[in-house]
Amino acid sequence: MERLDKRVAGNLTRFYVVALFVVALLTVSGLFLVRRTIRNLNHDSRIVNVAGRQRMLSQRLTKLAILKVNGIDHRDSVQFNALLALWKDSHEDLVSRRLPIENGFVTWKSQPLDTMFQELTPVFDRIHNNLLVIDRDSVAVSDKQNALAEVLAAEPQFLSQMDRIVFQFDKESFERLENLERIEWILDLMTILVLVAEGLLIFRPVVNTTRRVVRMLTESEDALQLSNQKLKEANSQLVETQKELLRLEEEKYELQLAEDRIRAGALIEGQEEERKRFALELHDGIGQMLTGLKLHAEKLKAVQFHDEKHQKRFEQLVTLIQDIIQTTRQISFNLMPSVLSDFGLASALKLLCQQAADLSGIRVEFEGETGERIFMSRPMEIGLYRIAQEALNNAVKHANADRIKIKLEQNKNRIVLEIADDGKGFLISNLKSEGQFLTRNGMENIRTRTQLLNGEIEIVSKVHSGTRLVVQVDL
Structure with missing residues (x-):
């Protein structure tokens, strides 16, 4: 034919x-x-x-x-x-x-x-x-x-x-x-x-x-109808088989996602425990030793040095010891802020904004209720704090912003965390096409933590119009 x-x-x-x-x-x-x-x-x-x-x-x-x-x-x-x-x-x-x-x-x-x-x-x-x-x-x-x-x-x-x-x-x-x-x-x-x-x-x-x-078409029509009937029966069996295979694949995919989520959660939980232990080591061990060193150095201030150069060097040494103590405290706070476990997420975010403003010289504001603590699970508090910390670091390092705002609020049975800046912004399509960009700016870590909390994430950004990141998690 x-x-x-x-x-x-x-x-x-x-x-x-x-x-x-x-x-x-x-x-x-x-x-x-x-x-x-x-x-x-x-x-x-x-x-x-x-x-x-x-x-x-x-x-x-x-x-x-x-x-x-x-x-x-x-x-x-x-x-x-x-x-x-x-x-x-x-x-x-x-x-x-x-x-x-x-x-x-x-x-x-x-x-x-x-x-x-x-x-x-x-x-x-x-x-x-x-x-x-x-x-x-x-x-x-x-x-x-x-x-x-x-x-x-x-x-x-x-x-x-x-x-x-x-x-x-x-x-x-x-x-x-x-x-x-x-x-x-x-x-x-x-x-x-x-x-x-x-x-x-x-x-x-x-x-x-x-x-x-x-x-010729008329002669082959009967044969074609018969073949179509056989194909229809075979197609029905094939559809049933495909449905079964699809169901098995979906179950396998869901199981794999659950395993990946559990594995990622366990990894992050282990990281947080290690950060907590290391922060305690810094605070209770090296921090106490540095504090003792500072006390001994301050006692030596009464000693009169015959050489003025030695006096200046001693004063520089005391200042250096103070800077090391401050840096150690900052590192310990970044690893695991004690205010997070003592006073809750809102107070920890407020303190984070103050420290970021002092270190970067950028206007960093916090909006939320710090007087009344929002009761949530310990992993949720740590996860939301890490998301805010990662987003704040991205804005300080990459956005060239003049003003950064972190907002925390409870809407009925849902926690809403919003981080916004007035920086240079970026194209949303770059988040999907540039893997190095994702890793460098920590966006993948933010998404992973949001998924572990069963939350939703929204990123709104335009070039020269700033960036707004919103994370919503059900209590």
């Missing part, structure tokens, strides 16, 4: 394209010939008009010459010399076969007309020269009368010859029209033959092929 379709389609396409091309060619040729003939007929009428006008001009010039030689008054307003120049120019245009029209010139080719104009030229020159003599005021009256006699003698011959020229123009125009009619008949006949051939070579094979294909 497929090979038959391709073969039939190829043959029909070739025949149809050839037939359309021939019909179009014949139609365009006929239109071209008709338009060209119409244009030529218009030009022929212009030529006949000019040739007929020459007869009229010669008679008018003869009349004006008679009136002028005899001194008879007349009401003809045309100038004799202007009319004579027009008559001469028109004759030269006809002789040169180049007649000016509005958009150019009309040219023609005719050996009989060329011969007639050659025979007419001596008669025209004779009349024209005598008319020039009559037009001159300095010529004697007797000479003008002789010239007028020459004009009257040559005028019948000129008019007769012009009649022949006009009739020849008309004859050639009629012959071109008859030639166009013959060509039109030929083109019409060829178009009819092409249409007949198209019916025999294209439409008849199409009918035969269609009849054969329909018969």
Whole structure:
């Protein structure tokens, strides 16, 4: 079937394209010939008009010459010399076969007309020269009368010859029209033959092929219905199997997600325990030792140093010990702030904002109720605090912000944590396409902690319009 379709389609396409091309060619040729003939007929009428006008001009010039030689008054307003120049120019245009029209010139080719104009030229020159003599005021009256006699003698011959020229123009125009009619008949006949051939070579094979294909389709319809019934039964079994496989895959995926979530939760919980232990070690161990070192150093302040340089070095040492103690306390607070377990999340976030503002010089604000503690589980408090801490660090390091705001509120049975800045912002699409960007800015850690809390996260950011991160967790 497929090979038959391709073969039939190829043959029909070739025949149809050839037939359309021939019909179009014949139609365009006929239109071209008709338009060209119409244009030529218009030009022929212009030529006949000019040739007929020459007869009229010669008679008018003869009349004006008679009136002028005899001194008879007349009401003809045309100038004799202007009319004579027009008559001469028109004759030269006809002789040169180049007649000016509005958009150019009309040219023609005719050996009989060329011969007639050659025979007419001596008669025209004779009349024209005598008319020039009559037009001159300095010529004697007797000479003008002789010239007028020459004009009257040559005028019948000129008019007769012009009649022949006009009739020849008309004859050639009629012959071109008859030639166009013959060509039109030929083109019409060829178009009819092409249409007949198209019916025999294209439409008849199409009918035969269609009849054969329909018969083949009718014969195969029963077999196809039977095959469809079998396929339908097999498809039903396949759908059931696919549903079962899909259910198993979903269960496997859910189980894998649960395992990943438990593993991540255990990892984060272990990290938090390790941070807590390390913070206690710093605070109770190194912190106490540094505090003792500071006390001993302060006792040595009473000792008088003989060298002023030694005194300055001792003061620098005391300052350095104080800076180390402050840095140790800051590290211990970042690892596990004691205010989080003593006073709750709101107080810890407020203290975090104050420390960030002191260290970075950026205006960091906290909005929330610190007087009344929101009761939530210990992992939830730690998770939300780490999310706020990570987002705040991102804003300080990357956003180039002038103002950062952390907002904590309880909406019925839901905790809403919002971190917003007025920094440079970023394209949300970069979070999906640039893995290094996610790791560098801690967004993946924030999402992971939000998922472990069964919460929802929303990130709104535009370039040069700041960033807003909202985390919502059910109590």
